[in-house]
Amino acid sequence: MAESFISLTDVRKVYRTRREEIEAIQNISIEVQAGELVSIVGPSGCGKSTLLKILAGLHPHDGGEVRIGSAAEPFDPSRDVGMVFQQPLLLKWRRILENVLLPAEILGLPMKQSRERARDLLAMVGLAGFETNYPYQLSGGMQQRAAIARALVHDPKLILMDEPFGALDALTREKMNLELMQIWRESRKTILFVTHGIQEAVFLGSHVAVMTARPARLAEYMTIDLPEKRDLAIKTQENFGEYTRRIYKLLDMD
């Protein structure tokens, strides 16, 4: 097998507050290949966001090894990360296009090309024609689409998504799942996708990392053996149900 894009070996993370030490992550080892979409599920507070922050280079880890990038897919930690959160977090005072351009501005990328790219991305997420609108003029789902476009505008190799559809209604969420699937297949980015939705995790993931309650350990790293091109019909397939049941079981919810 080729060198993996992300390689976590025995990664450990301890938060030190004045009163106590919280062990958020205990010995996690994962290998992610370039271009995979890996879903991460686990109980609330187990350390999923922490893991993403370590990967984004925002928090140092306290043990083990974190390596991102390979010879075939070099990774520049200061520019190759795109992030999407539960809230769209668009800047209220910027028009949608300017919001999408924020990462490009921060990285000092050539503005003319970035503008074009931002327009293309907005079209891709179904927001053509909304470039000059302000965020408040868009629905929650539309805002989240813009946030996804923003995460892609600087063409990063790694996208970190922390419950990106958690605040959306069920119908919009399903729609966004399909769209993300599409975006992922077209862009071939490596995506780490934290979610509380187990169906969603299986539907989207090439793999699902199931974590235990705090301190987070890897309960299982499942490979989802479903066709690459997925549609909603897949959810009625037998092995889809098996995967979700298995995850519920791992999370002690059956």
Add this chain to the structure above:
Amino acid sequence: MTAATWRKIAIATAVHIAFVAFWWLAVILGDVPEYILPTPWLALKTLGEPNFNWVFHFTATAQEIFGGYILAVVVGVAFAMFFTWSARLDAALMPLLVTLNMIPKVAMAPLFIVWLRFGIQTNIVITFTICFFPILLNTARGLREVEPDLLDLVRALNGSRWQIFSKIQLPGALPYVFSGMKVATVLAVAGAIVGEFIQSDRGLGWFMLVTQEALNTDAMVMALMLVTLIGVVLYGSVILLERIFVVQDARVE
């Protein structure tokens, strides 16, 4: 402007006119003596009296109000920025500022006059002192109120402190700056007048004291209306600037 905006303006104007009409009627129907409350017309007529030096007093008070106010905006916003820039400075000085804010600023006025002698500059200082705190505190709050996730997003791209400040914190704080500025407009007018009341030789506040002695109530009322006018112009300018610079959804009432 939309039809709804026009409607609002029309209603506001009508209510103002109705208020003046009510005043007028009340004086006439109630047979109120002139030295208690003149009709609007009588008050207005005092503007024709050259001895009253209206322009001179009006300019003095306007200078004090606008001077102190603008100074407070500049210094208040600058201070807030310093505090946000340095956590240590913030930790050290913010508690003191909160305490200082408790001082009744109006009660400082006599001291300022002792220190600086009376005059327009002194009244500018008094106005400044009153307006400074709400602007500083509001701005500081706005600068602090940043979504942590948004900071992460910028930091993940190695965004500089300056980029965070200029692209996220400062524009994000703008609605709060305006909210502080709106509060301060009322204080500015009061500050200047208090300064003039305590000791002065010009300005509409001073003029009111002088005309009071002569029981020239109509001139006093006129002076009051002119002070109010300055306040309204100040407030209107702030609202206008807010409309220009702050996106509708972000405005803080």
